[in-house]
Structure formats: structure tokens, C-alpha cells
Amino acid sequence: MSAPDSVQSFENHRPALTGLAYRMLGSRAEAEDVVQDAYLRWHEADHAAIKEPRRYLGTIVTRLCLDRMKSARARREVYVGQWLPEPVVDEALDTDAAGDLAHDLSVALMLVLERLSPLERASFLLHDVFGLDFIDVGRALGRGEAACRQLAARARAHIEEGRPRFAASREEGIRLATAFATAAQSGDAAALTKLLADDAVLY
Secondary structure, three states, X not given: OOHHHHHHHHHHHHHHHHHHHHHHHOOHHHHHHHHHHHHHHHHHOOHHHOOOHHHHHHHHHHHHHHHHHHHHHHHHOOOOOOOOOOOOOXXXXXXXXXXXXXXXXXHHHHXXXXXXXXXXXXXXXXXXXXXXXXXXXXXXXXXXXXXXXXHHHHHXXXXXXXXXXXXXXXXXXXXXXXXXXXXXXXXXXXXXXXXXXOOOOOO
């Protein structure tokens, strides 16, 4: 594979890899750092021996994230207050995608993922989100296929327990996301307050 083809092949997978790393780490900046580290490893790899770049890169990103999570958990032990995931902020709000983004990268989902063990989170994301079969998940995590199935099953159970009691429709999600962005950008505190639940808590 030529250098330009190698770069393009990686760039085709960058958004998915960044999403995987963000879900693992809860930090956009750390996710981008991990993906860049994965790019350096991709650049040095023997591409002729890699049959499925997406699976290969997903494995690299997951292992890099697991390494970071070991030190991240130690740092959070002295974190003041409740740990919250770093929000994803786009330069412009695309109203057509607002509902999808809110569902895909909601703070609620990220907080549930944070309560999973690193291996549970990795097994769930690699299989249910990234599409790897459990044989490949096992190779990525250095665990058996059956063990990874069990890790993912436990993760799904925890996620179901942590789901919101009431699910908003896609239209309602778009309406609220657009109204929130408009109120926040205009500095209209009264309009912003009306969008918040009475029992909302500021951290």
C-alpha cells in the first residue's frame, strides 16, 4: 500500500475510531490523542499482512485506551466532585443530526459506561458498537471468547439498568437540542431555565 493510500485508508476509519476512544475514555481530547497514536502505529505496520484494517485499528485503539484508563482511574480518585464526561461540542449545530448526536453520545450513556469495568466497556463497545465478533474481541483483550461474551452481557445488563425511565422521540430530541443551543448562544437565561427540569442539579 502506497503512503497516500495508507493515509486515506486510516482517515476513512478515523471518525469511528474517535467515537470508540471517546466512549472508552469520556474525553474528546484524550480520544484524539489515542487515535493519533494509533495512526503512528498504522504508519509503521505491515499493511500487506492486515486483512481487515477496521478490526486491526479497533484493536489498537482499545488497547491504548485500556492503558490510559489505568492511570485515569487513579487520577479520578482525587477528582473533586462527581466525574462527568467531557462534552462533545461541534462548531455548528446541525439540527438534522442533533437528535442522533444526543442519543449516541449522551452524558447519561457515558456515565453508565463509566460505571462498567474497563474490560466490560471494551467488550461491549468492540462487539455491539464496532461490530467485531467475540473471537476478535478476545484477541484484542487477551481473553477467551466465552469470557468476552460474558463481559458484554454484563455490560448490556448494567446499561439497561441505567437507561432513562422515559425515552424522548427523535423529533422531541431535535427540538430540545435546538432550543437549548439557541438559548445558550443568545445568553437568554430565562429561556434556558424553562428547558431544565425542576430537579436538575448543577455540578
